[in-house]
Amino acid sequence: xxxxxxxxxxxxxxxxxxxxxxxxxxxxxxxxxxxxxxxxxxxxxxxxxxxxxxxxxxxxxxxxxxxxxxxxxxxxxxxxxxxxxxxxxxxxxxxxxxxxxxxxxxxxxxxxxxxxxxxxxxxxxxxxxxxxxxx
Numbered sequence: 116x117x118x119x120x121x122x123x124x125x126x127x128x129x130x131x132x133x134x135x136x137x138x139x140x141x142x143x144x145x146x147x148x149x150x151x152x153x154x155x156x157x158x159x160x161x162x163x164x165x166x167x168x169x170x171x172x173x174x175x176x177x178x179x180x181x182x183x184x185x186x187x188x189x190x191x192x193x194x195x196x197x198x199x200x201x202x203x204x205x206x207x208x209x210x211x212x213x214x215x216x217x218x219x220x221x222x223x224x225x226x227x228x229x230x231x232x233x234x235x236x237x238x239x240x241x242x243x244x245x246x247x248x249x250x
Contacts, residue, residue, distance in 0.1 A: 139218060140237035150224045153231045154200035157222055181205045192220070200224055207237070216240060 146153055156162045163171035163183060172182040174194065181192040196204035203222040208215045216239055223234040 137239045137241055138236065139239050140235065143232055143234045145227065146231050146233060147229070148231055149229070150226045150231045151200040153233060154203070154224050157203055157224070158197070158199065175199075195219070196221075209239070 148156075156166070158173055158175050160171045160173045163173060167183040167185065170182070170184040172180055174180045175197055177194055177197060179194045179197075181190070181194055183190050190207055192205040192207045194203070194205050196202055201224055203224075205220055207218045207220050209218050210216075218237060218239040221236045221238070223236075225232040225234065
C-alpha cells in the first residue's frame with residue numbers, strides 16, 4: 116500500500132529515459148580568441164568551410180538550416196538555439212538500423228580572460244553504434 120499522497124506504484128517497468136539520455140561526446144577546448152570571434156567561427160559558413168568541409172551552410176536563426184559535407188559524410192541539421200556569443204544548439208539526424216535518430220549538438224562558448232572555453236556536448240535519445248571516443 117502507498118503512503119497517503121504518494122503516487123500509485125507503477126507496474127510498467129523502469130521509468131522512461133529522458134530525451135537525449137545518451138552522451139555521444141563531451142569535450143572542452145580552450146581557444147586563444149575572444150568569445151565573439153569563436154562564435155563567429157561556429158556560425159559563419161565561410162569559416163565553417165575551412166574547418167568542417169567544403170559545402171557548409173549556416174542560417175543563423177532558430178529553425179535555420181545547418182549543413183556541412185565531410186569526407187566521411189554529410190550533416191543536415193536545424194538550429195534550435197542561437198544566443199551569440201554564448202550558445203549554439205542544432206539537431207544532427209543520424210542514420211540508425213531501424214530509423215533516423217535525432218541527436219543534439221550543444222556548444223557553450225565561455226569567456227576565460229583573453230581566451231575562450233568551448234564546451235561541446237553531443238547527445239542522443241539512445242546509445243548509438245560507432246566509435247565516439249574520437250569526438
